[in-house]
Structure formats: C-alpha cells, structure tokens
Amino acid sequence: MNVQICIEPVEHGSSTVGKHKFVGDAIYTYIHSKTETIEEPRPKCVSIRIKVVPLFNLREVLNKKGSKLFECRAASYRKSYISNVLQEALLEESFENLSLNREKSILCVEEGAYPNHQQEVTVTAREVLLRKCGQTEPLPFEKCYPNSVLQHCQKIGEGVYGEVFLFRRPTGGGTSVIKVIPIEGSPIVNGERQKKFEEILSEITIAMELSDLRTNARNRTSCYSELRKVTCVRGKYPDRLIELWELWEESRGSDNDHPEIFDEDQLYVVLELANGGNDMESFVFKNAQQAYALVTQIACALAVGESQLQFEHRDLHWGNVLISNADDNNTTTFTLDGKEITLDTYGIQVAIIDFTLSRINLGGDCIYNDLALDPDQFTASGDYQFELYRLMQQQNGNNWQHYEPYTNILWLNYIIDKAITSVRYRKQTSKVHAKYIRHLKELKSEVLCYKSAKALVIDKFLH
Template structure:
C-alpha cells in the first residue's frame, strides 16, 4: 500500500538559524550570496532561507527546477526522445509500478540492465488518483536517493545496500510508444492499478531515475531457508546504521515492498563501515537493496529534508497489517514532529521485518530443515530484544 504526503519541509537545525519553510509557500527560493554553511551540498544549500526570511539586495532567486536540473547535470529540460530514443528502449520490460510512476527494466548503453522510474511532474492531470509532483516535491526524493547511493563511496560510513542511482534525467515530450506497449502488456498479463500513460499530453514533463536493478521485493521473493532471511536482516540493519551515522537518516516506510532481493553467489560477502569500523556481512546467496525514499528523512550540514507526515492524517488511521501500526508508533516516538531525528523509527521497521520473517509471511523453500529452525530461533530472539535499542547504529555496534 502506498501513501503519499506532499508536504516537503526544509529545516535549519542550529537553534540560531531557526528557519522552517514550506516549499509550496514560495514561488522561488532565495540564496544568500555570503554563505554561512560552507560545506553544505550546493543544491540543498541553495534552498535554505536566511534566518530572517527576508529578501536582501544580494539575494538571487533559485527555483526548485534549477536545483533539480543541477542534480540531473542539465541546464534545461531535454526532449524524452533525445534521452531515450526508440532504439534504446527495444529490450525494455515493465517490472513494477507505484502511485507516482512506472518502473521499467532497460538495457543501458554500457550493456548492463538498469531500472527506469518514470515520474510525471508539474502537470495538471490527476494521475493514479493523485496530483502530480512539482519540482519542489520531487527534489527530496532525488537528493535523498543520491546521498544514500553515494554512501558506497564514503570512507567513514560505507554501504552499498541503498539503491544505486546511475542517472537522473529531466525530460519532456511524448511518452515513448515502446513504453506504452509495455504498459499495455503488463496490464493484460498482471493487471495494472495505474492509469495508462497514454493520457499524458505531448508537452508533459517527467523525471527519470535510472537505478541499478535491485531484484524482486521481499514480499514476492522465496528464500531457501531462514538463514537467508537472517542475511537480509543483517544487511538492512547495517545499512540503516551506516545511514543513521552519516546522514541522520530515517527511512520511515520500510515495508516489504521497499526491500529488494537479488540472488548472488553464495560466497559473496558485503563490506560495511560504521564510524570507521569495518563489518563484513555474509550474503548466503541473497543481496538486499533498500528503495523508495518518498517519506524519508536525512540531514547534512545542519539542514534536514523530510516530509511532514503530520499533515497526512489518513496515514495514521489505516488498519490491518503491522505496517500500519508502525506509522502510529513512529508518530508516538517523535511526538508528531517529523523534522526531528528519531532513529527509533528505524528500529520499529526492523521489528516489522523480523515479524514478517518469523511469522512466515516471508516464504521459504525448506521450512523443515535443521538450518531453517536454527535461524528461525535466532530471528525470534532478536525480535524479542530489538525494541530495547534506541537506534539501529546502537543495535549494530552492540551486536556485530
């Protein structure tokens, strides 16, 4: 189930720069020429208001579109056809969908396969029952996805378990014929919950996120036994710990549709680094990737980026799965103040994943084997103990 809250907030964390602003209240952003936060990433810095919130003569207007284009490495929106010509889309397949867009697998120019998440933006048409995102609303997903992807190159806190961002493009034009055919094929074979992209006008704008292929989601993947579920749990825990330490990251929506699994060589080991300390995690043949940062929170150099879930009351009233209880538990933990860093939310999602693994909502090929029972017992023990930790970084530092 997908929930959307479109109230992006930027928040200056230091108390001397008390500054909360909503993007949608501004037609453009102001950038101070004399920068007071020197190391801050350019794109985010350009979105921070000065503490007085007033315009002074040396301010220049920077729009969210400018910042998105900069993150895309573009100076202007490019034609869809130019970025993704028909020939490049020949070996494409539709593999998934979300409320905000369609997800295709495609062969990249280097010969490997990548995932394209195509998100319509800025238009007036209602798509899949929702308003299209504006530049200022898509910006956080782009920035957060890129910062997490970049943790693979970070020295002190390192992980490769967040979806690898290969490219981000901002395009405009007719939805490619080939992708429309693939949409129809998916609808006929699997049934789509989305509106057909045929509805889009020829001048529609899109953001295309090109990501490494993370595999199948945890809901549909079938493990050999609980040892593999344990390996996935360890990878997710280490990834969250690393991102907490480096970016004060909370995922806030880590249900089993947002954890992907690739089958890999059984002997593959994944290196993590948490505050300079190396942690090696055995894959046991399964490699996990965390995706979907729509509701996530990060902070760097004093600026927090997050969605204000307090404005999304509906989210907290859903019933049924333990997933929906987690939103309420997160709200209780942070007092409905979503700008704050409350890493216990990541602990709650780990508890949810352990719950899925031990109640056999997650599927196993060999649930009677000795090794399965051994790791089932390990997972249950962790599930009983994990809520005593305040953050995943603390849990990992003590347990690994």
C-alpha cells in the same frame, strides 16, 4: 569602511516587503540595497536582505556558477525540505576579514565585495533539480529514451508516483531500472496531484546521498539502491513504454491511469537505478539462514545511514527491500564510524529503495517529508505496516523534522516479523532453517529494546 550584511527570513506566503518580492513556490530572492545606519560612529553600510521561501537548501542553490557564494545551515523546507532559517552563513572564500555576529545574524566583510549595490538573484527548485541532473533545460523524452533503445525493456512495477521498467541499453552495461515520475502537470494522475519540483527534489537528494555511501570511507555500505542517473525530460510518453504499460495491464491489471493522458508539455523525472532484484514479498528464500542474512544487512545499512546522515527510512515495508542472488560464500562489508563489519551473505544481497518519506541531515540541514500534512497516512488498517505509521507519529509527536532513529528499529522489527511469519522458504524442514528461525525469534524479542539501529549493530555485530 565595512559592508554589513543582514539576513532576514520572510515566511512562505508573505506579501511583498520593501524590495522583497514573492516569485512563487520554492524560490529564494536576494536583494542588495544601500541603506543608512542610524547609530554613530558607524558609517553607511550595504545591507543584503534575504527573503527565504522555506523550500530548499540555500547551500545547494548558490553553487550553481561553480563557486561557493553562500553556505547556510538549516535553511527551511516547507514540506519535504530543510528547516530553521539561516543559522550560519559563509561568504565566498575570496572575501577577506569575514566576521559573524551570531546574536544579530550579521556578517561583515571589507567594502567592495559587492560593487553593485542593486542586485537580485533568484533561484528556483527547478534550477536546483536540473543542476543535479547536469542539465539547464528539460530534454525531449524521445531523444533521451528513443523507441530503439527501449526495445529491450519491460514493465516491472507501478505506484501512485508512476511506472517502473527494467531497462537494458543495447550498448551493454547490464540492466538498470528506470522509474518514470510525472511532475508539475495539472492533470490528476493515479488519483493524486503531480509532485512539484520542490517535492521530488527531496527524494532525489536523499537517494543520491545514500547511494554515495558505497564510497564513503568512514560510514560505508552498498545496501542502498545505486542511483546511476537522474534526467528531467519533457514530452508525450514514448510509444514503446505505452506498449509495455498495456501489456502489463492486460496480463495483471493496473490501478494506474493510462499514460496516454500526458501531452507534449508534460515533465517527468526519470531515475535510473541499478537492478536490485526482486522485492522481499516475492522472493523465495532457500531457508531462514538467508532471511537472517537479510535482517543483518538491513540493520547494518540503517546503522551506517544513521551515523552518517541521521537517516530514517520511515517506510521500510517488504516491498522496499530488494534481494538479488550472490555466491553462497560471499561476504559483504560495512564501515561504521571507521570500524569494519563483515557479514556472510549466505547467497543474497540486499538493496533498500524508495526514500519518498525518508529523512536525513545533510550539512546541518534537515531534509524530510512532513507527514503531518497528510493525515490520511495514519488511517489505513490491516497489515502491521499501517500501524507503524501511527507508532512513528506517537514516537516523534508528529514532528517529522525531529530525528528519531527508533523509527528504524520499528521497521526492523517489522522486517524480522515478516521473515518469521510471511516470507516463502524452499527448505523448511532442515536443521539450518530451524536454527535460524530461532535466531530470528531471539532477535525479535530483543530488537525493540534498542534506541537505534546503530546501537543494535554495535552491541550485536561490532566485535
């Protein structure tokens, strides 16, 4: 006798159906219930009905015990996550005689795979995020980052999401950047509601995948910010970080709320990243040769991301491009579909950051931020940056799940324009500067003719 496993999606917000129960946002509930079949000669079977609240990747959640129990393709995320419920599934490797009826979405395995016919497994976005952090519970903020450790720290930036600090551990290891993001709390912070676990999970997953491209054999780049550690913590803001926040506010002013608003129950996600340097807006280039090197590094990084992950950044303004100094004679190497590309750095190294609005495809799952839910994103005016959000919307028809690599071309055109018209140069009268300004203008005249960064790189740099 076979066991029949039926897969049935239930939409977000649906009421209880049979044994299915709604347990809140970002939850999958799996009910194993014994049923009778009507058609002869088929005997009794066990059906597993699956309620899917469309928020995160089923393939990720069911690895929590160390064995791959279930793998799905294209599970749906409501805002920032995966789309199209359960097109494909894979049961544990120990199950024998596995077959898949794609038309009916039924998997069949030998009897005995589920000895208990009444089981329930509930996994939340909170648990998925904690697993990515290597934790089972949020850790005390003051224990993870005690004031003694934060003495060698300074605030270097801020945003609606939270605060950014430059951080040096006293035990050595160089500098890192920590990005402190309050989540799940009820107070409005910096004019916005706090992100939920399921929303921050998208950014963390994309950051991890892009960071890992530095070790990928077929598509490799080191131009995405290196994510060193992710921690989920709980508690009041550390005294030392409050001091640094107040110093920043006194010297520069701040648009953010004072972090004293957070109580002992406040949750945060802390991202620890490699120090990528200064952003493109504040960096002073030696000459346009360095700016050309920046553009080529960004183009190649986008091409690698497209090829490996169907990546779109979707917010690649010059504040999200970091630049650090390198040796003038250094080169940097990319691998695109197994073929190496070596570029001169001309003394700079690029790091691309901030994947809040980004989109990737991971194992058949689309992880993205649905900007259609945020119409205010398309109303700003002034800088060319704000026009780009509307151009992207026109390009993809406001379908943000759809893969449209031309958005990377739009942002690359913006970066080239900034390199020609807006960045600062120390030596603008040299022949080298004039030569590379011409190169940048030539590239700008051509870039919008390409459908993707990958197509551009293959044509221009892959010899």
